[in-house]
Amino acid sequence: MTKVIAGDLVTVESIVPIGSDPHLHEPTPRDAKLIAEADLILVNGLTFEGWLNELIENAGTSAQIILITKGIEPIKSLVYQNSTDPHAWMSASNGLIYIENIKNALVALLPQEQQVLEFNYQTYKKQLEDLDRYIEARIQEIPENQRVLITSHDAFQYYGRRYGLRLESVLGVSTEAEAQTSDIRRLNQVIQDASVPAVFIESTVNPKLLQQIAKDNQVVIGGSLFADSIGDAASNAPSYYDMLKYNTDTIVEALKNWLFLKMLLTWMVLLYQNG
Ligand SMILES: [Zn+2]
Incomplete structure (x- = not known):
């Protein structure tokens, strides 16, 4: 999501490698280095990255830390009390909230690029709105x-x-x-x-x-x-x-x-x- 909105304006790195399981991620020295050098850290929260707070504390960073699920109504865990289901990105309608939070965080980081970021965001928003309708229609089949x-x-x-x-x-x-x-x-x-x-x-x-x-x-x-x-x-x-x-x-x-x-x-x- 961040890559789509930011394009070449920022370098996007993910801590958990593609294809591996974020629930079971064990932080590495590379992760600590990424955190220490970051300008902006985007966090899913909702009890997803249980290992992240400690990683951030230990690595030390001056980065802004932004919760990108802010504004989403969490589903309560059926099994664990006081725990929420973290997989909020799985609906495109929630995805729209994620990308708005990400866009706002990027604008705060790069105010001089606001126009580009807003333009990319609006284009992306329209794609996700279309996708949301597409999924709804397909499931009806x-x-x-x-x-x-x-x-x-x-x-x-x-x-x-x-x-x-x-x-x-x-x-x-x-x-x-x-x-x-x-x-x-x-x-x-x-x-x-x-x-x-x-x-x-x-x-x-x-x-x-x-x-x-x-x-x-x-x-x-x-x-x-x-x-x-x-x-x-x-x-x-x-x-x-x-x-x-x-x-x-x-x-x-x-x-x-x-x-x-x-x-x-x-x-x-x-x-x-x-x-
Ligand atoms: Zn999961």
């Missing part, structure tokens, strides 16, 4: 009773609430926890009850558990979704915008056609049996 999204960890609650999908996951809002047998049993039940055609793995989470669940329930892996990290330049999700669009297309394609395919398959089997 899935038959209503099949709008159930099953993933490894609970990163899609904001997405689900905004666009009308029911969410189920093996792990909670963090990947730190171990999966419990009861969670797996509950998921199996959901898959059977709602005739869920597909479950989804995530680019930053080990897929083993989900693959087992898919096998046990004879459903397919609908694809690999991006939630806690965008993908690299060669992936289908090299940016925030691409990530939300790719996730949506993957989810819709896997969940919408299933009934038709199932009928077709049954018909073909019958045809075959009858010679």
